[in-house]
Amino acid sequence: MPETQFTAAQLAVPPRTSSIRSPRPVVRSRIVGENHTLLYEGGRNRSLYRVVDGCVVLSQLLDDGRRQITDVLGPGRLFGFTVDGRNIATAETLSVARIEPLGDADLNADDPAIARELKATLHRMQAHATLLGRKTASEKVASALVELARLFNRAARNGAPARLSFHLHLTRADLADWLGLTVETVSRCLNRFKREGLIDFSHPKTMRVLDPERLDATAGFSRQRANDAARP
Amino acid sequence: MPETQFTAAQLAVPPRTSSIRSPRPVVRSRIVGENHTLLYEGGRNRSLYRVVDGCVVLSQLLDDGRRQITDVLGPGRLFGFTVDGRNIATAETLSVARIEPLGDADLNADDPAIARELKATLHRMQAHATLLGRKTASEKVASALVELARLFNRAARNGAPARLSFHLHLTRADLADWLGLTVETVSRCLNRFKREGLIDFSHPKTMRVLDPERLDATAGFSRQRANDAARP
């Protein structure tokens, strides 16, 4: 996995003093890296971040290189939570991303906004566990598309009802590592969906949902939604 | 103290047959149910609980009955977190369990202990996502045994280094739903481990670890541990 390493200077953690609640003196949001910039590894980092723009993924590795992407974060989401002062996972950006440091992760423990974010994350993780453990390859890929369309749908700004076109920040390999599949299976599913008229893409990263209802159905979302709270 | 709102209607929908107790005007800690007592369903409940004794599992259902157990909770763990006032998952006890209501889930949002618990839960969920997405059946079952041995190891009380014998609160079906496998595969793995001298059991629920190191190795824990923080 080709990932540009952060230099020591780049990895330097932001000032410990800043807190989420107190207004920060300077705008610290910054543009990070090109594709696949490693932000920190498990256990190495102590700051909380917010994704301002772009896409960040959290992952874990097994001995032999097997990788699991445990979460995909779009604009607004927080990451960098620690347990016993150590980071839970490895974080890296996909494509160009802007992230905003929020200060020491441990100091914010009692912020209600943090608790809310944690619970929302937990919620997503549970839905994803169900996907990983109990869904077929087609359902997994369809679910991922629905999820990513919601995260990265452009045209959410202007009044127009948003043609469901979005930038797939993830590569096929990333998708595979997120969904517990292989690159080939992901590719086959996407192309089958394309043949069947569910989605379309000319460029492999520019997705467009043609038939949202059938895609939702393929994802097997109906009951899970009732089971869940409203998906945020 | 919020009284737990069990109605016959709510309790009448368990995913599997279970004898259900009528609710008692709750005080503090109490003994709940026999096997498989449904505590609440997704979206129905608003209280936080702590597991005092026994075992509680959280799960989600798909349309067609496929079930995923998203977390297995032993003594000390909290559950009942809400997102937008709705519960994240369905909770049920396995075997006899004592749980302790802690009050309205929303009111505790800024308690640092709650944040810590949430982060620990998140941590476990991420490790489990890696298991679900990237481990083989043998690795999954071995991991489960290691995890459950840690949770339910008896003899933790007396000074003795504890023969690794513990009560498997989960049925084979529960294990399967936790690990994303089928009953048959779980059973085959357990019996293979038994033949190979990794574990032993005469009664299907009474497990004993004979060779902790090899079991750990089979679970594929080495690197993941480096990746993780110390496992709590």
Add this chain to the structure above:
DNA sequence: CGTCTACTTGACACGCATCAAAATTGGTGG
């Protein structure tokens, strides 16, 4: 225009699911 990486597509293999049935365990009542 050549090279590199990501993606696609095909042929094949294998791990785990599925189906079926026997063995064991648990619970209940005599």
Add this chain to the structure above:
DNA sequence: CCACCAATTTTGATGCGTGTCAAGTAGACG
């Protein structure tokens, strides 16, 4: 204590979905 029935667990035979291996195509970038 034993007889009986339901549920759980085990075991075997077979098949399918997805992984693996391999080759080919398309963009990106010099």
